[in-house]
Each structure stands twice: as structure tokens, then as C-alpha cells.
Amino acid sequence: AFSFKNKTIRKLLLDYNRIEILKNFTFSAMSQLSTLELSNNRISAIEIFAFYSLDKLSYLSLHHNHLKYIFNNVFDDLLELDFLDLSYNLIESIDRDAFSKIFNLIYLKLNSNFIKFLDERIFQNLNLLRKIYLSKNKIEILKVNLLINCTRLEEIYLDSNQLRHI
Numbered sequence: 665a666f667s668f669k670n671k672t673i674r675k676l677l678l679d680y681n682r683i684e685i686l687k688n689f690t691f692s693a694m695s696q697l698s699t700l701e702l703s704n705n706r707i708s709a710i711e712i713f714a715f716y717s718l719d720k721l722s723y724l725s726l727h728h729n730h731l732k733y734i735f736n737n738v739f740d741d742l743l744e745l746d747f748l749d750l751s752y753n754l755i756e757s758i759d760r761d762a763f764s765k766i767f768n769l770i771y772l773k774l775n776s777n778f779i780k781f782l783d784e785r786i787f788q789n790l791n792l793l794r795k796i797y798l799s800k801n802k803i804e805i806l807k808v809n810l811l812i813n814c815t816r817l818e819e820i821y822l823d824s825n826q827l828r829h830i
Contacts (some may be wrong), residue, residue: 675699678701679701681706707731708731770795785809796811798822
């Protein structure tokens with residue numbers, strides 16, 4: 665497999681390819697990377713250390729892929745991440761601590777997936793979050809405390825779900 669070893673690259677666009685798996689340490693030598701575009705691929709799995717050492721990454725786009733599950737710890741190394749796009753995937757489930765260490769997140773796009781349930785603690789550490797896109801999912805119930813710690817939230821998109829009451 666190809667390995668990226670250039671420490672000066674700040675922006676990497678890999679959209680519209682046939683990538684299926686993001687393997688451990690693929691980008692680990694690219695310590696200056698701030699933007700990573702992986703949209704419109706066939707990504708169905710992200711290994712736990714795929715984003716290892718990308719502590720300067722602020723923009724990550726994974727929309728239009730084949731992700732079904734978002735596991736804990738996948739985004740843990742992304743300390744400066746403020747934009748995350750996981751829209752237009754096949755996501756059914758997101759582990760409770762999947763976003764627990766990306767404290768600087770401002771924009772989170774989860775729209776156009778198959779999410780039915782969100783643990784009420786899933787967004788508890790996203791104090792800086794301003795916009796969250798949850799449209800076009802299968803969400804039936806919103807937990808009372810789901811967004812309680814998101815004190816800077818300005819926009820919430822929940823249209824086209826299966827909500828029964830609010």
C-alpha cells in the first residue's frame with residue numbers, strides 16, 4: 665500500500681476514488697495536514713489508528729461513502745478538528761464516545777444516514793458545536809439531555825426523520 669511520508673503537505677484531496685478501508689497509520693507521517701478530503705469513495709471501515717498523529721487536522725470530509733458504524737476512539741487524535749462531515753453514508757450506529765475527544769468541533773454533519781438512536785451522552789463534550797446536521801435519518805426519539813452541553817449551538821437540522829414528539 666502507498667504510504668504518505670511528506671511532512672509539509674497541508675491539504676490532501678482523495679475524493680472520487682475507490683478507497684475501501686482507511687488503514688492504521690496511513691497518514692501518520694503527514695503531521696502538518698489540516699484538510700483531508702475522502703468523500704465519494706467506497707470507505708466502509710476506518711481502523712482505530714487511521715488518523716494517528718493528525719493533531720493539526722481541522723477539516724475532515726468523509727461524505728458519500730459506505731460507513732455503517734462509527735466506533736469509539738477513531739477520531740481521538742484529531743485534537744484541532746472543527747469540521748467533520750459524515751453525511752450520505754450508511755451509518756446506523758455511533759458509539760457513545762465516538763466524538764468524546766474532538767472538543768474543538770464546530771460543524772458536525774450526520775445527515776442522510778440511517779441513524780435511529782443517539783445516546784444522550786454522545787455530544788456531551790462538544791461545547792463549541794455551532795451547527796449539527798441530523799436531517800434525513802431514522803431518528804424516532806430525542807433524549808432530553810442530548811444537546812445540553814452544546815451551549816454555543818446555533819443551528820440544529822432534524823428535518824425528514826421519524827420523530828414522534830419533541
